[in-house]
Amino acid sequence: MSGAATPMTTAREAGLVACTRCTRVWPMGTKRCGRCGKTLVSRDTHSLSRVWAWWAAGLLCYFPANLYPMLRTQVLFQVSEDTIVGGAIELAKQGAPFVAIIILIASVAIPIGKFAAIAWLATSVRRGSRTPPQSRHRLYEIVEYIGRWSMIDVFVVAILTALVQLNLAASIKPGPAALAFALSVIFTMLSAQAFDPRLIWDRAADDSASDERA
Amino acid sequence: MHSTDIARVDPAHLIACPQCDAIYRARMPEQGERAVCARCHTVLIAPRKRAGMIIIMLSATSLILVLGAVWFPFLKISRQGFVNEATLLDAALSFTGGPLLLLSIAVTALIVLVPMARAILTIYVLGPLVFDRPAPPGALRLFALAEALRPWSMAEIFALGCAVALVKVADLAHLSFGPAFWMFAALVFLTVIHDRWMCRWSVWESLEHGYGARRAKAPA
Secondary structure (H helix, E strand, C coil), X not given: CCCCCCCCCECCCCCEEECCCXXXXXXXXXXXXXXXXXXXXXXXXXXHHHHHHHHHHHHHHHHHHHHCCCEEEEECCEEEEECHHHHHHHHHHCCCHHXXXXXXXXXXXXXXXXXXXXXXXXXXXXXXXXXXXXXXXXXXXXXXXXXXXXHHHHHHHHHHHHHCEECCCEEEEECCHHHHHHHHHHHHHHHHHHCCCHHHHHHHHHHHHHHHHC | CCHXXXXXXXXXXXXXXXXXXEEEECCCXXXXXXXXXXXXXXXXXXXXXXXXXXXXXXXXXXXXXXXXXXXXXXXXXXXXXXXXXXXXXXXXXXXXXXXXXXXHHHHHHHHHHHHHHHHHHHHHHHHHHHCCCCCCCCHHHHHHHHHHHHHHCCHHHHHHHHHHHHHHCCCCCEEEECHXXXXXXHHHHHHHHHHHHCCHHHHHHHHHHHHHHHHHHCCC
């Protein structure tokens, strides 16, 4: 263990345990943070099983969210039902391609990207990865930051439902996909929150240490 | 810093990066500077002058705006003589009947209750600190709660949703913004500024020391 290879000391290496909520440091073995009351664990070993549980629940909700209609629009006597992708295509046809792209990014690209990213991060922590921890940690931050924004489609449905109630002229009702989609977003947010990012750095430190020995 | 060096330091003077577990000796950075984790670049300490006062004023303004936005209409729609106005509460409670009711509860929480709760908690916890008074009862727990609620406060996402909804029904009917829409738009900026000014480490530190001093004085 010479200076250059391990420039950083972690709380665990120093025989300490850190509170991830208020950043206070305690001697290893302390059960509960004396400052903010959070239960202390040096590394959350159950983290990955919770990540996968929420991940699976989120994915399970994502299918009905795309298969069932999100909106039911009635204009005069015509009733049309739109799924997420169908609604975006409709918007693009009506000459609003930018909004269509926003919706496709928020409701299709981001959720699918998030499922892939969380799955990859969780596997890389267990199996090791050649991708530097800096990049993986950056990816984790992006996933955590961007996850909430998928909720926008649910809010649009809520706004439209409240607003477009013009008797026969036009009315909009929510479809079952709205609930499924909201649940999917909430579950993936919980999945990302359950992930302990310290695991990314541990594994990387172990890998580089064994490279040095070899 | 070497692990043997840092092990000798009193843990109360250390700060651990919540993202990657690297530890440092905690030191207040110079005015206008921020302490950033050298390994993962997470911002650890970012104090600003009079931040407490500014955060309290921002929270109070947010609270007023949310309350106002609940009662005033935020969008108005008209088509072929039919007119309808929707308030925030209408939008939040628009999912009725069966399982969609759950969605109504969730939406109300995300855009009204959670932002309000965060503003109230912030004022309650930081208010006494700004005026050099001891931390109020339960301050540490309540600040922890405010922090836990942070990702679930989605007022700014709702504001963008308004814009999308506007384009979506543009060909269906004529839409116009009500006063609540502008309140929400202002709220988006307030949320961003609020996060810029909030230095969590400074809050935890002052809560801990205020709290500790008070407890020491109280009879055992």
